[in-house]
Amino acid sequence: MKYVNEFRQKDLARTIAQNIAAEVRPGRDYHIMEFCGGHTHAIFRYGVQDLMPDNVHFVHGPGCPVCVLPIPRIDNAIELCEKHNVILCTYGDMMRVPASKKKSLIKAKAEGADVRMVYSTQDALEIARKNPDREVVFFAIGFETTTPPTALALRQAKKEGLMNFSVFCNHVLTPSAIGHILDSEDAVADPAVKLDGFLGPSHVSSVIGSQPYEAAVAKYKKPVVIAGFEPLDVMQASLMLIRQINDGRCEVENEYNRVVTREGNLKAQKLVAETFELRDGFEWRGLGWMEKSALKIKPAFADWDAERRFELSESKGKDVKGCACPEILRGLKKPLDCKLFGTICTPENPQGSCMVSSEGSCAAYWSYGRFRGGDEGKETAA
């Protein structure tokens, strides 16, 4: 692996850090939201925050599909297997997310529900083929990276006439979430937590391209820089953001042009457009109801839509009392502000979704940040 050295190069990191230090204006703060959980992970793993001047703050955004799925949808997934007796196929990350009444898919499984962890929609299709006398539902979650695979599975099921297969669709959209966060910013009274710009996600953008962010940037006048998930990418992209902020520019810039183009993967986008359409709205955990922020299955694939095939109840499931996930997902609080953090809530026994996935803010704090607690504490207290 001949490139390791290049990235181990602390020198390069130091150079970028020096440039940042030289270019930030004293007397103002820079609040940069990294939307994507992959960036949150990189920032903590490498202590990127420590390399930043004191007035540059990372705000951890909602870019982890596991963290933003609201409890009622997980309740519905549990209902599918417990009441409708389906084989529920799910990505592993979803298994331990707490739902209503301290339930989770893994607990449902322990109690006899047929929940199967799959790695790919192909595995779910295979389970359906092998169990023709059972209903098989794929619990589809994820941002734009994970949507095209679900689209393909739906098309394949239709082509094969695989009638015992259906999809419980929970796919959500990144650009709408960014827009919504900025919309609701006006409600934030404290100007100290106003966002100045975004680090855009890397792999999501490899599918949708950089173009979809342009509307939000034009509307809200906040810059977006798409960043790779390596620490140097995050630093370089932060520098690009700081420069835009200093110059009063608001543009979509692409630090990750090694992979991301303006157009993205057109073939995948076409498939998604043929298979899904916009929902009027969707509830995001922590962010609430957001218009046009998620996808549903098109009528042409209605026979494979679990929401049409099964009657699902309206769950009113709420977050555990005291869990600050909603504020954390909006960038208003940090995990250490949560009273349950590290005491009642740990990765072994997560109370909220931010502690479940390794990309969630609470899990990242626990793994890397907790032991630097002093710094973070100061920052939050200030």
Place this chain on the structure above:
Amino acid sequence: MCLAIPVEIVSIKADDETALVSLNGIKKEISIALVDDVEVGDFVLLHVGYALNKISPEEAERTLAIMAESGVIEQTVRENLS
């Protein structure tokens, strides 16, 4: 969850939609139905069993190196190649 991992295409099936890929000696069948013009020897970003994009071998190596270093590779390999 949204992380994709670079893998090399080893062979492509007659249906043109399935390929065998390899990473660290682990071989796996994946779908290449989302990407046009994939050829043997190409590197692609693999996510939940599907190639999402073609990437250059240099980028593949950089990404793999940094993933190994950041400790996410085990998890991503587990998620993607197990």
